[in-house]
Amino acid sequence: MDGPVAVTGAGGRLGRALLESLGGRAGPGIGWSRPGFDLDDPTSGERLLERDRPRVVIHAAAWTDVDGCARDPELAHKRNGAAVGALARACAARAASLVLISTNEVFDGQLRGRGYREDDAAAPINAYGASKLAGETAAREAFRAAGVGGVGDAVGAGDADGAGGAQGGAALWIIRTAWLFGPPGADFPARILAAANRLPPGALLPGVIDEVGSPTLSSDLADAIVSLLATAPPGIYHLVNGGMASRYAWAERVLARFRGGRPGLQAVSRSQFQRASEPPAWAVLDASLAASLGIHLRDWEAAFDAYAVGSGASEQ
């Protein structure tokens, strides 16, 4: 099938990186954002599909305010669950493939010692994770009901029609990632630097020691998604930079790079941070399925160093 690749949430961290990656490698990318594409208007995707006739829609838009989702789980479900179902049905009806971006927060974070694999059981512990899992389920049901290629019950490399991207027909990919950083807006490094700048002289910055994840550079993820679409069968994939870090270790790296290691950090636990949403303690994803297909992301430290060279997250 011919046609462009459309990206929802085009102004967001991942959406913007995806449009850049697509630009050079996969033909034209079209950005869909508000007001034309609106998660609060379930028919907006249908209208844009009719207008632009993309062969693939990468759905990066979501209500990503995890604390907001905790305060209003119903709205979270509408935006991250039901709206995905509507988009998936519209895609399947027009034989357009869908790439749904999902999250480590579909897992409960109780695992230790290895990253979550694609076939580990999802069991979200907060409203954001539950709403994103509802989106995964709705997309799978839509593609299954339409009888076109998608993610089977046995997850992992897909069960659908034809490996090697969408050329075999409409298909569904679900890509889970974690702890994104990169422009625009206040990502974790920028927030750490802003907090460091507000601190009185001599004070220590709290760093959470018992929350561990896979920091992932949005442009690395975008490149990996574009490569995956060109080569891998439909299915569920975990895509993150290599390695893992606690929030403490990541903050330490940020401060070392931008502030000569000052201020120092004080190790605190998650329970000392009051917030509406409880994050999973273990947010590490295992990306070896994608790596086995040749899609390999560098370690997060290398990604962070590359980002730091040209970053706006300097001394703010």
Ligand SMILES: NC(=O)c1ccc[n+]([C@@H]2O[C@H](COP(=O)([O-])OP(=O)(O)OC[C@H]3O[C@@H](n4cnc5c(N)ncnc54)[C@H](OP(=O)(O)O)[C@@H]3O)[C@@H](O)[C@H]2O)c1
């Ligand atoms: N950030 C992370 O650490 C992380 C981790 C795991 C998975 N993810 C997933 O990765 C994807 C991309 O995340 P991101 O970090 O790029 O998020 P982001 O920077 O917050 O961008 C989200 C995008 O969604 C759009 N959006 C929000 N509410 C909308 C609505 N009601 N209607 C239409 N568009 C709406 C936003 O549009 P505006 O620009 O108009 O606000 C924005 O472009 C999401 O699916 C997210 O769940 C993110």
